Amino acid sequence: xxxxxxxxxxxxxxxxxxxxxxxxxxxxxxxxxxxxxxxxxxxxxxxxxxxxxxxxxxxxxxxxxxxxxxxxxxxxxxxxxxxxxxxxxxxxxxxxxxxxxxxxxxxxxxxxxxxxxxxxxxxxxxxxxxxxxxxxxxxxxxxxxxxxxxxxxxxxxxxxxxxxxxxxxxxxxxxxxxxxxxxxxxxxxxxxxxxxx
Numbered sequence: 001x002x003x004x005x006x007x008x009x010x011x012x013x014x015x016x017x018x019x020x021x022x023x024x025x026x027x028x029x030x031x032x033x034x035x036x037x038x039x040x041x042x043x044x045x046x047x048x049x050x051x052x053x054x055x056x057x058x059x060x061x062x063x064x065x066x067x068x069x070x071x072x073x074x075x076x077x078x079x080x081x082x083x084x085x086x087x088x089x090x091x092x093x094x095x096x097x098x099x100x101x102x103x104x105x106x107x108x109x110x111x112x113x114x115x116x117x118x119x120x121x122x123x124x125x126x127x128x129x130x131x132x133x134x135x136x137x138x139x140x141x142x143x144x145x146x147x148x149x150x151x152x153x154x155x156x157x158x159x160x161x162x163x164x165x166x167x168x169x170x171x172x173x174x175x176x177x178x179x180x181x182x183x184x185x186x187x188x189x190x191x192x193x194x195x196x197x
Contacts, residue, residue: 002193006043009190010050013037014057016190017065023127025158032151033158035189041135041164041175051130051162058128068126072141073133075117076109082117083108102139111145119153129159135175143172147186160189 004012016022025033039047051069058065080086085108093101131150134143143163150159165174169188173179 004190004192006039006046006050009037009039009192010054012190014054017054017058017128018061022158023065025156031187032155032185034147034150034154034186035158035160036163036167036172036186037160037189038163038165038167038192044135044164047162047164048132051132055130066125066127067130068122068128069130069132070118070121071133072114072131072146073136075114075121075133076137076140079109079113079117080105106140109140111141111149114141114146115149115153118150122153126157129154129157131159131161134161135164138174138178143174151185161186 020026022033055067055069058067077086080089085105089101089105092104131146134141143161147161163172163174165172165176165178167173167186167188170184171179
């Protein structure tokens with residue numbers, strides 16, 4: 001099976017996101033429309049650039065698709081900012097290091113608090129959600145925990161997590177090495193290898 005380039009995979013994403021059955025969560029049985037687009041971690045800058053282009057392409061279609069990008073890392077920072085802790089946290093990282101910081105703030109950035117922060121970003125016009133910043137928010141946030149907590153919020157809107165690592169339909173491997181808990185409810189979107197027809 002031939003390997004698809006990242007550009008080819010993004011071209012297929014654009015086509016997929018224009019399909020009415022995708023946007024309406026049809027054809028997936030009774031499952032939630034959660035998808036994972038995995039990619040090699042070293043392609044993070046390229047993926048970020050492609051995502052901005054993809055959002056513009058979707059908005060410029062004859063029937064525009066309203067996309068909301070939710071960056072998990074920025075959501076974490078916003079959560080700390082709203083609690084008046086961001087400057088203290090940054091200072092603590094400089095003086096005490098990342099591990100001490102992680103221990104101190106982990107209780108403050110529990111997944112339910114991040115979910116509340118995500119909900120504040122929504123305006124009800126979204127037709128498609130892009131979830132980014134997965135690698136940058138590790139180890140404070142775990143992918144499977146966030147996805148599990150988003151089921152109730154995005155039960156009608158398709159959500160695509162852009163994942164720097166590998167997903168085989170069962171197992172998430174962040175950066176291709178760190179095994180997250182198994183997550184079975186997401187569909188793998190545009191696999192890296194072209195399936196034989």
